[in-house]
Amino acid sequence: MSSMNSISQIKIPPLMTRSHEIANVVRDEILRGQFRPGERLPSERDLAARFGASRGAVREALSQIEQLRLIDIQPGGARIKEVNDASIAVLGPLLGMGSIPDADLVDQFLDTFSVLARFTATRAIPKLSDAQRIDLLTQLDSMADDLDSVESLQPKMRAFLMTLGGIADNLVVRLISNDLQAQFVERMLQLHPRPSLKPESLRELVAGMRLGVQNGDGEAVASALDVHFLSMRALVAQALASA
Amino acid sequence: MSSMNSISQIKIPPLMTRSHEIANVVRDEILRGQFRPGERLPSERDLAARFGASRGAVREALSQIEQLRLIDIQPGGARIKEVNDASIAVLGPLLGMGSIPDADLVDQFLDTFSVLARFTATRAIPKLSDAQRIDLLTQLDSMADDLDSVESLQPKMRAFLMTLGGIADNLVVRLISNDLQAQFVERMLQLHPRPSLKPESLRELVAGMRLGVQNGDGEAVASALDVHFLSMRALVAQALASA
DNA sequence: AGACCACTTTGGTCGTACCAATCTGGACCC
DNA sequence: GGGTCCAGATTGGTACGACCAAAGTGGTCT
Missing domain, CATH: 1.20.120 (Four Helix Bundle (Hemerythrin (Met), subunit A))
Incomplete structure (x- = not known):
């Protein structure tokens, strides 16, 4: 006796923030195989410079990619993992x-x-x-x-x-x-x-x-x-x- | 003719950063049902104050929780979503x-x-x-x-x-x-x-x-x-x- | 009671700074 | 030559402060 409101569930583009944009680009590059597993991702500072964004935005992006289990972030550098070991979300x-x-x-x-x-x-x-x-x-x-x-x-x-x-x-x-x-x-x-x-x-x-x-x-x-x-x-x- | 190095894959506690800690705590609170779906999560600034952390750390945490599809972050406030609609990762x-x-x-x-x-x-x-x-x-x-x-x-x-x-x-x-x-x-x-x-x-x-x-x-x-x-x-x- | 508007709050982003872990390269010793 | 060791550069982790635009808030006016 409830819900069924918001019938059509209009999906506004889920708010493409800077960090999501960056995450998408980097994620796709990884999925496209532009990095070998084990290889190091460019540093946060480099990525920030490349995207003309702040390190904070890049860090949020990498944090998301990490959740996909596509990279392994560690002091010293983020390393690419096998796509086969990633999350469903890829x-x-x-x-x-x-x-x-x-x-x-x-x-x-x-x-x-x-x-x-x-x-x-x-x-x-x-x-x-x-x-x-x-x-x-x-x-x-x-x-x-x-x-x-x-x-x-x-x-x-x-x-x-x-x-x-x-x-x-x-x-x-x-x-x-x-x-x-x-x-x-x-x-x-x-x-x-x-x-x-x-x-x-x-x-x-x-x-x-x-x-x-x-x-x-x-x-x-x-x-x-x-x-x-x-x-x-x-x-x-x-x-x-x-x- | 390769790999098979790092035989035992010793898993060091995957580097519990501040943002991961915060993400875990908040995530568990949501999973425990301490917020009703649709309800607003405390603001980033409040959470930062509560955890004695910077807003950046909190933002990274929320960004991770968002990937679990447990919350919906939008200007105005992050809103809790149904656990049933979340990602496998929960x-x-x-x-x-x-x-x-x-x-x-x-x-x-x-x-x-x-x-x-x-x-x-x-x-x-x-x-x-x-x-x-x-x-x-x-x-x-x-x-x-x-x-x-x-x-x-x-x-x-x-x-x-x-x-x-x-x-x-x-x-x-x-x-x-x-x-x-x-x-x-x-x-x-x-x-x-x-x-x-x-x-x-x-x-x-x-x-x-x-x-x-x-x-x-x-x-x-x-x-x-x-x-x-x-x-x-x-x-x-x-x-x-x-x- | 409803519409409207100014103010506040909230997320989004940026910049800078400092620390600790890691990595790098070169000096050094065997 | 090959391995060891150490200092400096690099990298991620975190913090503080600031500004903007979007969303929420409350009060006023009609």
Whole structure:
């Protein structure tokens, strides 16, 4: 009986401060491989001079990059670490670097996301209350009305998965999904050409999930999601290849 | 033909700077729920006064907390956000807050981790080269020698999963695992009483995985991992309950 | 009661200064 | 030549003070 205010969540550019700018530039340089792991980053004073900023701003920037586990700050110098050992939070920048997202990375993301969705479904469905089941069915029925418009289906799908996530009640997965969401989804939605799923596939997805929800069969819901994500991956790969 | 220097990777307390201290304290206060979401954090100047630190140090601290998506810094004041919307990186602090880790959270972690392990296995096994298969089998045989000593098996198990991860070659999962590792594993290893898996269970795990690797049957390896993590969860839950 | 405006507070940035840890290079000794 | 050792330069850690623009505050006026 609350929230749902601030409906559209208009995202003002999250206040690009000087330190964030610097952090972004330096982060991207590291991700681009312009420094070898173990190598020293230019000193704070040098960076400050280069960006025409104060050392304070640079320090804030480096402090952020350190949180990404991309560098190791120590007296004597900040050293670059392996990108493979970094935090999830580098995924977004990693994706957004080329003019077109790296196809492999996108596929890996979708693969991973599908596994998390499956996981959520299998954990949520068995513990459904009657009210929750009805809620989910309602959402699915609503989704069944927009099968040909990806634009209007996507947010409903997202909401559906969020509801499932709330029921599964696994904070770890929730936080992982947050990060993937934050890192990935927004960039994915700007894809051109947008992959277009066939209405039949979507109908199959919704119907499959509905059956699973009705019967309390988590594996059925998960399977429907599997199929959906598989075709999604194929389409996205195709879209990226032709771009 | 390189690396493998700095064998033991002695981790000196990662240089607890003033800003990190402040960040930790404030972060924990937020995680502890001492502020309501939407509420304003004390001003940088107030925090500086409270900690007897400079504003610069406080700003670096807040900048780090902002990266955790726990606060939203804006002119006018920093506002607290929902913990549920935060980054994975809050998991560690969240676990380490009570004298004993929260049992539910630990279980959720193990559940999630098992899914990621299963995922990695199913993706890695089908694309094994001969050399990789031999490598894995060798590792498993080595593991079969330490079945009764959890202390010596654990690192081998970890190495095995890392190898699988390298073969699966999914950067997204890799980064997620990094974070879970960074957030969780170290704290888990300090558990008392340590959960003790029965040697028979471990033998079964290793044997099951070996068979799967040999036959190129990813699902078999995944199943063996499933069983293992299930009993692990039961034991950990028991250990935490009796603590 | 609502609109409007001046004042205060708050974050964003800069500059300078000092300390301690680290690194660097050259003198020195074997 | 190769290793050792020490002083000076470099680097990060921290502090204080100052100014600006944006956001919040409260009181006045209508």
